[in-house]
Amino acid sequence: MRPIGIFDSGMGGLTVMAAIRHCLPGESLVYLGDTARLPYGTKSADTVTRYAVQAAEALRRYDIKLLVVACNTASAAALPRLREMLAPLPVVGVIEPGAEAAVTGVPDGPIGVIATEGTVKGGAYVRAIQALSPSMPVVQAPAPLFVGLAEEGLTDGPIAEAVAHHYLDPLLATLPRPRGLVLGCTHFPVLKQTIARVAGPDVALIDSAEAAAAAVESALKEHGLLNPGPAAAPQFLATDAPGRFAHLGEIFLGEPIDPGAVTLVDL
Numbered sequence: 241m242r243p244i245g246i247f248d249s250g251m252g253g254l255t256v257m258a259a260i261r262h263c264l265p266g267e268s269l270v271y272l273g274d275t276a277r278l279p280y281g282t283k284s285a286d287t288v289t290r291y292a293v294q295a296a297e298a299l300r301r302y303d304i305k306l307l308v309v310a311c312n313t314a315s316a317a318a319l320p321r322l323r324e325m326l327a328p329l330p331v332v333g334v335i336e337p338g339a340e341a342a343v344t345g346v347p348d349g350p351i352g353v354i355a356t357e358g359t360v361k362g363g364a365y366v367r368a369i370q371a372l373s374p375s376m377p378v379v380q381a382p383a384p385l386f387v388g389l390a391e392e393g394l395t396d397g398p399i400a401e402a403v404a405h406h407y408l409d410p411l412l413a414t415l416p417r418p419r420g421l422v423l424g425c426t427h428f429p430v431l432k433q434t435i436a437r438v439a440g441p442d443v444a445l446i447d448s449a450e451a452a453a454a455a456v457e458s459a460l461k462e463h464g465l466l467n468p469g470p471a472a473a474p475q476f477l478a479t480d481a482p483g484r485f486a487h488l489g490e491i492f493l494g495e496p497i498d499p500g501a502v503t504l505v506d507l
């Protein structure tokens with residue numbers, strides 16, 4: 241009956257929350273968006289780790305049974321630290337599930353990865369993909385402006401399309417051309433239609449949010465923690481602008497967020 245805790249730098253992780261709600265409707269969820277300190281993607285791994293530890297501590301106060309690090313940047317920088325800190329609580333990140341979905345979906349590759357600067361620089365996706373498929377060619381590119389576009393709700397139209405061309409044209413001109421493209425940031429799925437249009441029909445998009453939800457289900461089963469329901473109403477915590485979170489968060493969650501369910505917290 242205890243809730244699952246989910247966190248991200250902002251609203252992007254709500255795409256993971258949506259996938260978890262779809263796949264595990266009986267589970268109660270509490271989501272923390274560190275909206276005051278977004279973006280994480282341009283910050284150092286040390287800073288992101290410090291922020292991630294604070295977010296996990298805040299969620300631990302809600303008596304969570306499992307933590308989902310619904311942020312690729314924080315998964316890349318802080319997963320071992322969070323696992324050590326919360327043990328024996330299971331902690332699920334988004335990189336390993338995303339890498340697994342990529343290798344399963346596009347077994348012959350090549351695989352392209354778009355993510356934040358921090359995730360690309362740390363090379364976590366390249367390592368995770370090649371741990372599963374050692375000779376898989378992987379090309380990656382940072383796409384930080386997608387985070388701002390997503391948080392602004394600018395997911396479609398000429399601006400989003402121009403930015404998508406700016407990032408994807410050089411990446412997809414790599415030879416041999418990538419056949420799969422990992423959306424390696426939880427903000428990116430809301431731009432999926434624009435990204436798909438620009439990438440073209442021969443490039444399969446891999447959504448790490450959906451893959452992470454499946455990993456949460458396996459972890460709950462493995463630890464005997466599945467709740468058949470009924471779920472409590474979802475709770476939301478934001479470190480800044482709870483009203484804006486409720487309003488724009490709807491784009492990421494795919495359903496309305498009750499402004500009364502969003503609490504302002506300080507980490």
Ligand code: DGL
Nearest residue numbers: 249279280281312313426
């Ligand atoms: N949503 C975060 C991720 O998945 C990144 C956004 C940010 O830069 O804060 O990496």
